[in-house]
Amino acid sequence: xxxxxxxxxxxxxxxxxxxxxxxxxxxxxxxxxxxxxxxxxxxxxxxxxxxxxxxxxxxxxxxxxxxxxxxxxxxxxxxxxxxxxxxxxxxxxxxxxxxxxxxxxxxxxxxxxxxxxxxxxxxxxxxxxxxxxxxxxxxxxxxxxxxxxxxxxxxxxxxxxxxxxxxxxxxxxxxxxxxxxxxxxxxxxxxxx
Numbered sequence: 001x002x003x004x005x006x007x008x009x010x011x012x013x014x015x016x017x018x019x020x021x022x023x024x025x026x027x028x029x030x031x032x033x034x035x036x037x038x039x040x041x042x043x044x045x046x047x048x049x050x051x052x053x054x055x056x057x058x059x060x061x062x063x064x065x066x067x068x069x070x071x072x073x074x075x076x077x078x079x080x081x082x083x084x085x086x087x088x089x090x091x092x093x094x095x096x097x098x099x100x101x102x103x104x105x106x107x108x109x110x111x112x113x114x115x116x117x118x119x120x121x122x123x124x125x126x127x128x129x130x131x132x133x134x135x136x137x138x139x140x141x142x143x144x145x146x147x148x149x150x151x152x153x154x155x156x157x158x159x160x161x162x163x164x165x166x167x168x169x170x171x172x173x174x175x176x177x178x179x180x181x182x183x184x185x186x187x188x189x190x191x192x193x
Contacts, residue, residue, distance in 0.1 A: 023049040023057055026139040032146060035065040036089075042077060043086045053141035054097035058116065058127050060150040061134075068150055087112050091153040097142045100125055100135040114153045127151065 020026060024046045027033045036059045040046050049055065065073070076085045090111035098108075103125060107115035119126040125135070130149035137144040 020139050022141045023053065023055060023139045023144060026137060027057070027059060027144060030137070030144075030146070032061045032063070032134075033059050033144075035062050036060060039077070039085065039089055043082055043089060045086065045089055049093075049141075051141065054095075055142040056094040056096060056098045057142065057144045058092045058094075058130070058132070058147045058151065059144050060092070060130075061146050061148060064130075064147065064149050087153055088150075091116070091151055092147075099143060100132065100145065110153075112153060116151065 021029065024037070024040065027040070028037045040049060049057075068076075075081060076088065091114060093111045094108045094116065095111070103118050103120050105118060105120045107117050109115055117126075117128055125132045125145075127145075127147055128151050130147040130151060132145045133148050134146035137146070
C-alpha cells in the first residue's frame with residue numbers, strides 16, 4: 001500500500017512539474033525578467049503572448065535592461081514612443097518554438113520586418129551580440145531564452161542633442177528616439193515557423 005501511495009505522489013508531482021504557464025506567466029514568475037514583463041504589459045504585447053503561439057522569446061534579463069541609460073528607458077516608456085517600444089520588444093520575438101538544440105547559424109525573422117542573427121559555435125549561442133545565459137525555459141505556447149543584453153532593431157536609434165544656453169555652454173541633453181527603418185512595420189501576426 002505504501003508503494004502505491006508513493007507512486008501516486010510521484011506521478012502527481014511529475015504531472016505538476018510538466019504543466020507550464022504561457023510565455024507571459026512564465027516570464028513574470030522568473031525572478032530575472034521583471035522589467036521585460038513590465039514593458040510587455042505596458043505596450044499590451046501580453047495579449048499576443050498569452051495567445052496560442054508558438055513563439056520563441058529572447059528576453060533580456062533585468063541586468064541587461066539596467067545597462068540602458070535611465071534617461072533612455074524613461075524616454076522609451078513615454079506614451080509617444082509606444083511604437084518604438086513595441087518594435088524593440090517585438091524584435092526579441094521569433095515565430096515558432098525553437099529550442100537551443102534546433103538553432104543553426106543563420107538569420108531568424110522576428111515579429112517585425114527585421115532579422116536576428118543567431119550564431120552557434122559549439123555550445124556557445126549568440127543572438128546578434130548577446131549571449132543566451134539561460135536557455136530553453138519551456139512554456140505552454142513557446143520557449144524563453146534569457147539573454148544578457150537588450151537588442152535594438154535596425155533603425156531604432158537613440159540620439160542625443162545638446163541645447164545651448166544663452167552664454168553658449170551646454171545646459172541640457174535631450175534624447176529622442178527615432179524609428180527610421182522603413183522595413184519596420186506593425187508586428188506580424190499569424191506567422192508560424
